[in-house]
Amino acid sequence: MSDLRHELLLEPDIVYLNHGSFGATPRPVFQVYQAWQLRMERQPVRFITQELFPALKRAREVLGAYLGAPVDDLVYIPNATFGLNLVARSLALHPGDEILTTDHEYGACNNVWQYVAEKTGASYIHQPIALPVTTAEEIVEQLWAGVNERTRVIYLSHITSPTALIMPVEAICRRAREAGIITVIDGAHAPGQIDLNLEAMAPDFYFGNCHKWLMSPKGAGFLYARPERQAMIEPLVVGWGWGRQRDLSFGSDFLDYTQYLGTNDLSAYLAVPAAVEFQTTHDWPAQRARCHALARQAMERIAELTGLPPIYPDIRFQPPGGDHHNFDKWSNPGHLPEVTFYQQMASAPLPIQKDLKSFKARLYDRHRVEVPCVQWQDRQFVRISIQAYNSEEDVDALLAALADELR
Template sequence: MPFFSNLGSDSPHFGAALSACAPLCERSLWGLDPQAVFLNHGSYGATPKKVLQAQSVWRERLEAQPVQFMGEELPRALRAAAAELAHFVGAEPENLVFVENATSGVNAVLRSLRFRPEDQIACTNHGYGAVRQALQYICAQWGAIPVEAQIPFPIAGPEQVIAAFEAILTPQTRLAVLDHLTSPTALIYPLPELIGLCRERGIPVLVDGAHAPGVLPLELEKLGADWYTGNAHKWLFAPKGCAFLWVAPYRQAQTHPTVISHGYGQGFTAEFDWVGTRDPSAWLAISAALAFIQGVGLDNIRQHNHTLLLQARQLLLEALEGIPPAPEKMLGFMATLPLPPFWQQWIPELPLGERARRLHDYLWHTYRIEVPIIPFAGQLWVRISAQVYNRLAEYEQLALALQHLP
């Protein structure tokens, strides 16, 4: 059950987190354009200036003596940073390695596995586009078959996710690729139950947890997955290019990075920690990112963001005369909402994806509002994010902008 499951709109604590967190989270702590309404933390995150400064210090140390840093200092520093992140996500340090992003983590796992023709890989229609592409590539290589569970959206509750996913599992299912928190629809999946279905059938599980770290409490050693990858550059405030891959000990011998280098054959962490010359400063700055979270207060962040999200969602639904497409308990710091009928019919001669792009660009160039427009299930949606630098008035600006066609 999510940490914030008791913070519904009828809770006595519904508004308390906003005032509690605000003094510690002024927007000036970030380098965001002060003229922009930034409601899209979910895509790439936004890194606090303090964390970027820590990253710069690591770069300066590297450049002061690159040979000594790469050969002597980096191996120790990288494992120390991995240990800090592992503690935060409930993992043992030796089971966690850094990758550039969750897509890299998914690809490392998929490319390490072997399939036979007609093997099936179970996933869902709410999966992230890049991961779905990776599955298509792997299946084309081996002759395997991707099978998508058709999760409804709008959705009544997590039981619909469980029923739809269970329906596609067969004796030919060799792998399950599951989201923890979906990208297009912003839904928290009932992951323990889904993993349980797979465990009963002996199906290995790869979890795309791109959006989960920082939003949901994680205990990776207890979750029951075989592989779990997540981003730190989204909701953990780390610099871009900071993510992790957790691998259960019994899967580590068969799991390799997408780039094979000097560490091959020397163990799981050795293979991933060194794949050639690259800038490791984003990974090493995770300590500063976690310190920033501690300074603000993790509970404060979670309460503020979830409370603000629910308020913003209600505001937008009322302004756009929409119906909630998901229950509050399936939401974290993001929500995907339907656009009004007049936006659905806007420029009907263009493909849905192109219409989404044009509406996004219109909102940005006309109102300086950055928010994703999602083409999904044959219609257009707007996905809002709530972060500690956001205020309710920004969502009011979005509501006004969306109430009329250009």
Template sequence: MNNMYASLRRFFLLDPDVTFLNHGSFGATPHPVFEKYQEWQRLLEKEPVEFLGRRASEFLAQARQSIAPELGCKPDDFTFVTNATTGMNVVIHSLPLTSDDEVLTTNHEYGAVDKTWQFYSRQKGFKIVRARFSLPIDSQEKWLEELWRHVTPKTRVISLSHITSPTALIFPVEKVTERAKQEGILTIIDGAHAPGQIPLNLEKLDPDFYTGNFHKWVCAPKGAGFLYVRSEYHSMIQPLVVSWGYDNPSSQRSTFLDYTEWWGTRDISAFLSVPEAYHFLKVHHWDEVRQQCHQLLKDTCKELQTYLGAEPVATDPDIWNAQMLSLKIPNLHPKDIPEVSRKLWETYRIEVPLIEWEGSSLIRISLQAYNRWEDIKKLENALQNLLSSSSMQGE
């Protein structure tokens, strides 16, 4: 890992004085990709009307054509969105749900998506059902059984993360999509953390709707995400922002692309830079990078279990984790999270999220090519000092 760190850390623009263990929040972009992003921005500013008014659709189509093999889908089955939350909003906004329907999700979902479901539930009257799982999670089969206990004749939609945000778990969504199709239930997958962290083949995974981010683990510029919709559901998608693509009789495309591509004036440079981000990953053998990050993650799990008494949310990181890991910290009370977070940043310059989840205190560690074992030891020492202080013990 140290050899990898030495060769790849130099590409990232991160502050060298910060121990950055939070790639999962917003990602980090290497300078060759960032330079391509700025090239697109300069081209836009050189002639804005030519760029946006006459060539934007052409540029976006070329980018989709380049990216489609990375996602394992057809170019016209996905559109660019600024982030996965926006993609989820587009889908949830479009669903024809009523007060007779139920939506099944879990208690591991991203907070903004939970709020989106709450918002539309209050508007349309459908019921939200949240599955909870026995911890630590061990068997995928047991996980699926516990999820399916909440399926009823009223279940119309199952909405899951591919990799969860608070608990950093890889859910076996392919098992869910297969079973859901047999029972006529729509599947919506929030893949915010999946592209670039785990292999992705949407046609094989076969969800009805899937949204993800490029700016996290693909390392594209901020504000680059996508929404995939199975072709048979293109006509279901309604515009979240009504603009020129609506009711366009001269269009030769599906309404899905017309409704989602043009939302008024916006900088699409981040979208157009995604092919360069995938190129960077290929050139630098990212499959090996991911494997080394995963090994460092397993070593981190053992280290923090041994010296902090931390408890993993799932039993086997080879099954449930890739480059992210969440651990319970038993001797950190949730009320002390803000103070410990502040001191980790202000005193130790460590960027890592502490999360209150289900009454427990979690630490979520995200590892990328620029991380090394010294980063983990610095975190461990900082936490030992903070958790042993009298203020954290309630004295």
């Protein structure tokens, strides 16, 4: 068992391999969250009028330092879905404009763009990114094949949901900036899983979640907007932060329109510094490296079980009946590609199941393994998430469950 499992509130008899859908929060972080809630309840007027906003500013400072973003270019929001709504519904799009994306995006976010496209007369274009991926350059070229003079926005996930691919967003943002195309990056899975420096990446807009891989309590996301683009953001909810005379101001329209949306419990935001501290005190670079190695090992074992080739180039794979020469080549670390396209979350192809939902349900009901099975185009994957509380026994349990159910 991982040393950190006892720090989590997860039920002990569950093999939890779906941190990617809904992250689990460690007990010390959850205690800080509840302490903020208690503090609010003991004197609500004093808390909300005097204590909340300085605490919120401190929480933004900590998150800004963590993400490499200046504190005033960053706001807390409830979640990634909210962040995309803020951005997409603010952009002045016109009939004929195009929003370019990949065919690996998250369903709710596709809905947001489709809604905006139908309202404005713009088109939402999905550019295919082929599997297995090979190089970052090739991904950029595949996306760029969809750019034309009508492309106003490029939107994509930093780490994709169904295929858990780390996308070369730095190169895409650079090229888009040169072409005058607005970039909107969905970082739902990035903070906590990979290092970020948003100022250096320089997307126009980047939103993400703290409640996945940073392990904060649920309901903590963020939106970063480059200073030159902040004036584009409209209030999704009009409240005290709008109008000429503002009783409540955080110093810019961008912050005023987004930070206080009426009375609410913002304790999840205030607990983000505790989540950052939890990772600092538990040597997160080492945790991540261990989790990545375990994710890679799981990919290799699943490929061996199913005989299906992995979607990432650095996974060792021997095709069924394949020649050993080929396997030897892949076994030699010197031949492995240097870049890796996944970190702690990874998707492995599954033999096609007629009823994928009941296959997934059986993994849980019969084997107590919580893991998502996803349909992507005409393919199916099992997507595993390895967080610091996971161990090799969890991967063993998954492999045993898959072997049993695929038999």
